[in-house]
Amino acid sequence: NDLLAITKAVTLAVLIFLIAMFAWVRLEDFPRSLFAIQWILLIGMLGGPRFVHRILKDRRAPSLSLDGRDDRIPVLLAGAGDEAELFIRSLAASERAEYRVVGLLSERANRVGQFIRGIEVIGTVGDLAKAAARFEGTPDQPRRVVLTRSNMDGEVVRGLLADAERLGLNLARLPRMTDFKDGLTDKVALRPVAVEDLLGRPQTPLDRDAMAALVKGRRVLVTGAGGSIGAELARQICQLAPAAVVLLDLSEFALYEIDQELSRAYPEITRIPVMADVRDAGQITRVFAEHAPELVFHAAARKHVPLVEDNKAEGLDTNALGTFCVARAARAAGTLAMVMISTDKAVNPTSVMGVSKRLAEIVCQAMDVEGRGTGGTRYITVRFGNVLGSTGSVVPLFERQLAAGGPLTVTDPKMTRYFMTIREAVELVLSASALGVKSDADGRIFVLDMGKPVKIVDLARQMIRLAGLVPDEDVKIEFTGIRPGEKLYEEIFHGEEAPVPTVQPGVLLATPRLVAMTEVEAAFKQLADACRAGDLETAGAIVADLVPEFTGAIAETPISPEPTKAKKAEQG
Structure with a gap:
């Protein structure tokens, strides 16, 4: 490929030189052989050293078995970009390469028929069956399909996984290009396709300058810093050069x-680990007064729906009242902005966990509106769906069940959820935070674009296939029934929250549904008393007033808004 490019460039240069000389001196006193000699010399001088270097560096004898056959594993590469070219070069540079590329499948139809380092692009990624049939019965019959691009579209990956399973092929992927840091002589080890690859989608462009400007040189406090979201927030914040990071967690x-991890990865960043309970208003106030954080990311929460259903007062106390404690402490400490992590379960909630997070949203919205007139602390709420791999989520559960040989348990065949990787979610949280600090919108909720919802049963089947097994044959899937508080379908917007686009792709703005701060303070004082006394009936009445769309149960029987208002009228 390099030699062909050099030949084309030299030919063009010699032709231009010939035309220029003809126009200038009509080639008088120029021997006609000059241009041919020049063409040969330029190709030899430019291409010769490269050619010799490649022969010495890249050329290796193929790995042969005792009977003279090539024993390398034949593979098809899905993707015909730079990563594929680099992988083919690395195989040529290896003395005992494990793999032999027999063809490439491109994501673009216009590349079919082209060659990359002598390997033909024989079809598109949708033509896997045809490509495999082309080599059937020959020594080049592929045994694996290798994904070459780390951010390949999830729908494409799911299609390749299904096709590979039907054809009896294994699916693997290359390391990212950054993993080739020691050069092409490294042995390139293929990696298994992860569940994150199945959900892959185009990378959202981020305003990293705005994110850096938000964090750089500031003291940042992260609650729930030991959890999945909190820990990833702490990691990404440390990459943006804060003055100090206060890591607050009860565990x-x-x-x-997380403190040990950050000490190894970012030794130059000042870290302050604080063991504290967000429900303890006095303790949280003292922590904020001592460390004076300029930014607060509130990720501490009780998030497991069935567990919170069994521990209702604990869920309300932590998620709703704990958020109120942190929000008031942030205002008292003069914090620039507090970012509260919310969930799609707060929309039309059917669970105590969901309604407790809706209450947390109400607090932050009310305090943001109240503080805007005085130029005080900004309160920014960011709402998104499930994140892959978080503690207590479905993916680690499926992995444990697979390791035990199954079955995989799914509550309902129609159950769907929105999913996003933890890294992507936190990147968008930071981006939304940078937008929120500068936004004129009062009390609005930033909602991350979660893409298309995924059926849980489809996710279970795909994870079984990734393990090299056949769903419903090697590993069974059992349906256990919907648990208390669960919904078949999650939503990211309430019917009255008209979505508004922002300048940041992947982040939308929800029109606020506001509750007056005086009403919030009075209700939360009563809610705190009820939760700490274990009075779930009173707690349910308060929740029903603040979140009338809640259809779950706090007390033993669901509390509707109508009796609540009647009861208040009697008391009045």
Whole structure:
């Protein structure tokens, strides 16, 4: 390929030189052989050293078995970009390469028929069956399909996985290009396709300058820093050069783990691990007064729906009242902005976990509106769906069940959820935070674009296939029934929250549904008393007033808004 490019460039240069000389001196006193000699010399001088270098560096004898056959594993590459070219070069540079590329499948139809380092692009990624049939019965019959691009569209990956399973082929992927840091002589180890690859989608362009400007040189506090979202927030914040990071968590072990990780990865960043409970207003106020954070990311929460259904007062106390404690402490400490992590379960909630997060949203919206007139702390709410791999989520559960040989348990065949990787979610949280600090919108909720919802049963089948097994044959899928508080379908917007686009792709703005701060303060005081007394009936009445769309149950029987208002009228 390099030699062909050099030949084309030299030919063009010699032709231009010939035309220029003819126009200038009509080639008088110029021997006609000059241009041919020049063409040969230029190709030899430019291409010769490269050719010799490649022969010495890249040319290797193929790995042969005792009977003289090539024993390398034949593979098809899905993707015909730079990563594929680099992988083919690395195989040529290896003395005992494990793989032999027999063809490439491109994501673009216009590349079919082209060659990359002598390997033909024989079809598109949708033509896997035809490509495999082309080599059937020959020594080149492929045994694996290798994804070459780390951010390949999830729908394409799911299609390749299904086709590979039907054809009896294994699906693997290349390391990212950054993993080739030691050069092409490294042995390139293929990696299994992860569930994140199945959900892959185009990378959202981020305003990293705005994110850096938000965090750089500021003191940042992260609550729930030992959890999945909190830990990833802490990692990405450390990459943006804060003045200090206060890591706040109630779990000693989780706090120790993230503090140790950050001490190794970012030794230059000042870290302050604080073991504290967001429900303890006095303790939180003291922490904020001592460390004076300029930015607060509130990720501490009880998030497991069935567990919170069994521990209703605990869920309300942590998610709703704990958020109120942190929000008031942030205002008292003069914090620039507080970012509260919410969930799609807060929309038309049917669970205590969902309604407790809706209450947290109400608090932040009310305090943001109240503080805008005085130029005080900004309160920014960011709402999104499930994140892959978080503690207590479905993916780690399926992985454990697969390791035990199954079955995989799914509540209902129609159950769907929105999914996003933790890294992507946190990147968009930081981007939305940078927007929120500068936004004129009061009390609005930033909602991350979660893409298309995914059927949980489809996710289970795909994870079984990734393990090299056949769904419903090697590993069974059992349907256990919907648990208390669960919904078949999640929503990211309430019917009255008209979505508004922002300048940041992947981030939308929800029109606010506001509750007056005086009403919030009075209701939360009563809610705190009810939760700490274990009075779920009173707690349910308060929740029904603040979140009338809640259809779950706080007390033993669901509380409707109508009796609540009647009861209040009697008391009045």
